[in-house]
Amino acid sequence: MKIKLLIFFVLILSETSFSQKNKINGISFVGGRNVVTEASIKPVINVNANWVCLMPFGFMQSLNATQISFNRDRQWWGERKVGVRNTSALFHNAGVKVMVKPQIWISRGAFTGHIGMKTEDEWKLFESVYEQFILEYAVLAQEIKAELFCIGTELNKFVTKRPQFWEKLIAKVRKVYKGKLTYAENWDTFDKVHFWKKLDYIGVDAYFPLSGAQTPGIEEMEKGWDKHKSEIAALQQKENKPVLFTEYGYRSVDFAARQPWNSDRSMNSVNLKAQENALKAIYNKFWDEDWFAGGFLWKWYDFHHKAGGTSNSRFTPQNKPAEKLIQEFYGTYQ
Incomplete structure (x- = not known):
């Protein structure tokens, strides 16, 4: 009997541990204007x-606007509920799991971590709108059987100034969505979130500065991670x-690990090796x-045949040496 119990507990531990053979080898699949098809998702499957x-x-419209416009017909297909629902079905049919991660974009690319209202009334109005935004997609995530749902992305000022709202929001999301929950905090404030214990994962957008070199080596960046x-x-x-x-992720550009979050288009000196080395180091x-x-x-973009390429300095690894690296690495951690 004792041996059977021991075997039982070993099996339970092996199922719940995060061993190297049970990793989330994920791709952020951009919701675009095009209707996603099976052909669109095959390249994602091909990188394992x-x-x-x-x-x-x-x-x-601004950092202190109280309204959020979402699921509107004028938005791109992939950014709306119809796109999430149909794209999710395609990936699920292919055996790929799904995280739904609603995000906010502010006019002119202002940083969402600085969102803040001027008065208590404005905060309450914004909170009611944000709650509607998140709960609508939480309900959708439950309908499509998404395995993971993210309740926000890089919203540290909102998180730190309005703790009670977030406690209540998590409870409300739990009522309509039965899968796992996370929140995506920026690399420099991930330790300033008070509600990690109420979620299933500590979520970090991992754009940590690692090296100021033009083409940093793998070992140099590994030390930068310490x-x-x-x-x-x-x-x-x-x-x-x-x-x-x-x-x-990292751009295929000179100094890719100095400020990995930097998407400034004036940085355009292509450096494919810098991207490849940085990915090897994080893995x-x-x-x-x-x-x-x-x-x-x-x-990752749905139009794989024309995305990225060896003259592209942006984040996508598509049609670059980094794509082959990801395919090989993800293939070893299935």
């Missing part, structure tokens, strides 16, 4: 991704939750850790 992140968008990794691991131990990189440092759940690569 076992998860995708689908991102419906809401739009704000301090950040220690801080991530300390939070993980404190909260006792697995860590998920809700976004990670080497994290994917073997039991407490690390995996991550979602930023980012």
